[in-house]
Structure formats: C-alpha cells, structure tokens
Amino acid sequence: MGRRGEHSKLEIECMALEAAETIIENEGYAGLSARKVASAIGYTVGSLYFVFRNLDELLLRINGRTLDQLYAVLIDAVTDCRFPQQCVFALGAAYVDFATRHPHRWRLIFEHQPRDEDLSTEINKEKVERIYELVEKQLKAIVARPDEEIVLSARALWNGVHGIAAMTLIRNPYDEAAQSAHQLSMNLVSHYLTGLNTTDFSSAITQTAGQALDYPK
C-alpha cells in the first residue's frame, strides 16, 4: 500500500518511542527489535527507517527522554529539602529510587553506545551535565571551595552514588536492591560530606594526597 496519511511523521515517531519504551521497561534491551516496535504501532519495519536513521538513533532518543524524566525527579527531590546536606541525601535517594524503578531504561543510558561515530555521543551530554550541576549547587552551599574543586567533588560523589545503584541493581531482586542501595548511598554521602567538611584546606590535601597519605606515586 502507499501513503495512508493516518499519522504524521511526528506522530509515528512519538508512537514508536513510546512503544519501544514499554518494551524495554518490560523486557529490557534484549527484548527489543525493530520488528517488534513496528508491529506494536501497526506498521512494518520499513516505516521505522522512514522516521529514524537506524535503531541506534531510536535508542538515543529514548535515552534522552529517560534523562529528562530523571532530571525532573531530581529537581522534585531538591524542592522539598531545607538544608544543602539534606538536599544531597535527597538527590542520592531519588537517583537510586529512579534506577530501581526503571532498571532497564536506566541501564540503557549507560550501556548503549552507538556504532556510528557521528555526534551521537554528544547529543545527550548536556542532559547529563545538568544533573552534575544540581549536585554542584548543593556542595557550593555546604563548603566554600574554588569552582574547580566543587566540580571535581560533585563528579566524584555523584559517580559514587551511580556506582552504588549500578552494582546493587546488577543482580538483585527489586525490593532487596532498592533497600540496599538506599543504605549504601546514605553511608557514602554521609561519610563523604563529613570528610569534605572536615578537610580544611581540601584543595591542598586533594592535590597532595599522595604525599600526605603516603600514596604511591
């Protein structure tokens, strides 16, 4: 058949993204296929390639949407917290929560790497950067340090929270994972912030931690 004109290109794109998200949410990336997405929206495979260059592009778009949702959740988490320390805890808890609630989509963000070089990688870079900035803002309110060090610390701490979510989710049943991850996240954030607050000339110590703590060159 030819043009039905039932849905616009943009509508098909949206339908495909939603269908794919549902499949991934339920069965994970392994359960996804172009054919499955197409039939879920009542079209044939070919039509997908009329809207997306390839599956990689579709996945990239899905990751973009997931990152948007994640950001919204994190924004929400920092709206009802009073003190910056409390806010960092809340951010960690919200992140772990999101990861355990949508494990497949969350993992896809980090595990999918497109084969085409292109600018594909860069596309969602800002959406990730935004999240780091949420943490930086809180750290700035906790300790007075040069911007450079705030950026470094936010990355270190947030990557840490991410690692907890990642390792906990790898092989654990839903509820168990969520509980364990929360406990670990709290432990990490708590000790890290204490350490950050305690260290007076932090930048000096961080840069010379090797000598100070007898770190091997």
Add this chain to the structure above:
Amino acid sequence: MGRRGEHSKLEIECMALEAAETIIENEGYAGLSARKVASAIGYTVGSLYFVFRNLDELLLRINGRTLDQLYAVLIDAVTDCRFPQQCVFALGAAYVDFATRHPHRWRLIFEHQPRDEDLSTEINKEKVERIYELVEKQLKAIVARPDEEIVLSARALWNGVHGIAAMTLIRNPYDEAAQSAHQLSMNLVSHYLTGLNTTDFSSAITQTAGQALDYPK
C-alpha cells in the same frame, strides 16, 4: 570430516576462550560472534557447542577469568603499600587502571546478564565477594567498627570507585579517561576516609542520619 583428535576438549575450550577474549578486547562485545570465535581457532561453529552450552556460558567463563586477573592486580596493589589508608588509595588506583586498560572486558563483567536463569548468576559471585573483602580488610585496619558496618562501608566506598570508573569510561578517549578517573577516585577515597575517621559513633550516625541531618523519611 570427523574426529581429528588434534586437540582435546579442554584445549579447544581454552583456545576458544582466548580467541574470544582477544576479539572482545579489540572490538568489544558487539564485535563478538560464535562464528568468529570458531573460525579464529580453526573450527566451525558446531564445535563451540560441543564445549559450551551456548554463548552465554562462554561469556560467563570469560568474565570469571577477567575477575581473576582483576583480583591478581588488586592483590599486587596491596602488597607494596605500608599503611591501610595508602592501601585503599592503591586499590582504587589499581581498579581504575585495570578498567581503563581493558574497558571492553571490564564492562562485560557488569553488562552481560545471561538469559538462562540457572545458577549462572551465582557462578562468579565469590570472585566479586573476594574483592570487597580486600577493601574490608583495609577499612578494619583504619577504624574500629562492628563487622556489619565495615562490610557496609566497604561496599559503599568500592561501589563508589566502580561508579567513577564506569562513568569516566563511558565516553572518553583512553588517556583522558584514565587521568580523570584517577583524580576522581582519589577525591572520593580521600574525603570518604576522612569522614569515616572523623565520625566517632559512626554506626549511630549512619543509622540515624535521617534525623541527624534532617534526611527526609
């Protein structure tokens, strides 16, 4: 052709593992295929299924070997460090180093999850646990805390270091990634250990951090 008897079953298994490792090391998991492994060792696909139940099993075996290598590297890292704090830094540095040197094989450990339920998951569990114990040992030498808390803290800190390696490696060129990861790992370990040392009645604080720091229930 029929039985050549040129290689024993065990020899073929070993050859296949090595060939697969090379492919993954160079091209990543995406570049691996049963046919490619088979032809690399001068056999046809069918022979692989005479030795492994399926590709999942082969990958599981590879991950086991990678975990063994990683453990060896970490053991090595703690042999030439004098003080426990220094040892934790050394462990983190060695981990980050291994991850950046073998990104594809390292990622495979965490990203490959077999479809067969089986006990497959459990197979490498000990090899992961062993690593946490290395960290626990050092933490025990740093602070006097109940075992339960040591275990929790080792997991939190180590997952944190893992997260740094993971996030840094996702999209960064080799050298850049390695340098950045080292810096972040140092920052995280440094502040975390300071915090752990500073907190006197840590178990009390960790368990009641919610109230203490006004953490949202």
Add this chain to the structure above:
DNA sequence: TTTTTAAATAAACGGCATTTAATAAAACAT
C-alpha cells in the same frame, strides 16, 4: 577386518537490522 563410537562438519531454521525496489494513495498541474 568389521563394527562401534565420537569428533567435526555442513546445512538448515528462524530471527535480526538494514536496504531495495515496487506500489498505491494523495497532491498537484493541466
């Protein structure tokens, strides 16, 4: 020497992503 056994293969199956050529409906021009 014949029979059995087991190693190894070739070929097949169904599925996949992606590309190609064919088709038919709409939009446009006359």
Add this chain to the structure above:
DNA sequence: ATGTTTTATTAAATGCCGTTTATTTAAAAA
C-alpha cells in the same frame, strides 16, 4: 476530469546472527 509527480508504505531481498539437526569421517574397539 485527467495525467503526472510526490511520497508514505510495504514486500521482498541481503547478509548477518545463535542454535539445532543430520551427516560424515577418523579413530578406537571388537
């Protein structure tokens, strides 16, 4: 109203893939 051009859509083809099956053949056993 008619013919022509677009363009949305599909069916089919290509070349991979993991896995299974039946078949061949060399060695071991009889």
